[in-house]
Amino acid sequence: MVINKDLIAASSTPIVLAILAEQDSYGYAILRRVRELSGGRMEWTDGMLYPVLHRLERLGHVEARWEVAESGRRRKYYGITSSGRAQLARERKQWQAVDDTLRGIWRQLSLRIPASHPASAAPLP
Numbered sequence: 001m002v003i004n005k006d007l008i009a010a011s012s013t014p015i016v017l018a019i020l021a022e023q024d025s026y027g028y029a030i031l032r033r034v035r036e037l038s039g040g041r042m043e044w045t046d047g048m049l050y051p052v053l054h055r056l057e058r059l060g061h062v063e064a065r066w067e068v069a070e071s072g073r074r075r076k077y078y079g080i081t082s083s084g085r086a087q088l089a090r091e092r093k094q095w096q097a098v099d100d101t102l103r104g105i106w107r108q109l110s111l112r113i114p115a116s117h118p119a120s121a122a123p124l125p
Contacts, residue, residue: 011095012049017084017088056078
């Protein structure tokens, strides 16, 4: 299944903040975690992730620092700030409202669609 780019863009802030709320991380590890959490349905690229991280840093929701990994390579680690935690809480409430609304709509639609209609075979989340 391909997820619409608009949906990916809209969900990028809460996803990144939630991952960083688990623990500080660096770009490649964040990309891996997104893939893992989405069951492989979301394959982000560097070109999509880093503008989000830089925007969140400008807004004061994340802080960045350089560290040297065991391999000797320098990595830029990102950590969530208290402002970022507050933003994550706001984002979570908004997404829960959207999720509740969509589930309610889909539940109502499933009651109105006859069993013989092709859309009735589509599983509801």
